[in-house]
Amino acid sequence: MPESITQLNNYLQAKQATHTISWLDYSTGPSHDIKWTVQCKISGELKGAVPFAGTGVANTKAAAKEEAARQALVSLGL
Template sequence: MSARYVMSLNNYLQGVGGNLASMLSWEEVSSGPPHALMWTVVCKIRGEPYGSAYASRKMAAKEEAARQALLRLGVPV
């Protein structure tokens, strides 16, 4: 899976300025046994959650959280 939504979110935040890109952070937490980890990823802007996802692959969860953040910001995905 490509990092399409994560990259789009970074590009959008850099484009709108106001230091939003530097205020982007990710909370990544794994759970479950080592052979079957599940990931919860939360995309935060200025410390506020803008998207969250749960998946068996960390990048898949991060991509979905970024997609949700873009939608919340009103960016077509």
């Protein structure tokens, strides 16, 4: 599992709050150039320091999820 996702899961596990995380993902673009967008929500709130933070956009779903987790960690001060 990528580093930021693992770190976020460990943080929530220590707080006994792993059930509060959710991910929303979708793709856009033509099949030969798909862009994935993943949003990280904790307790139903989009986590991020600035608008659209807690959101990752990348060519793969895994990379977008990792970026969303990284931004969520920043917003949590970690």
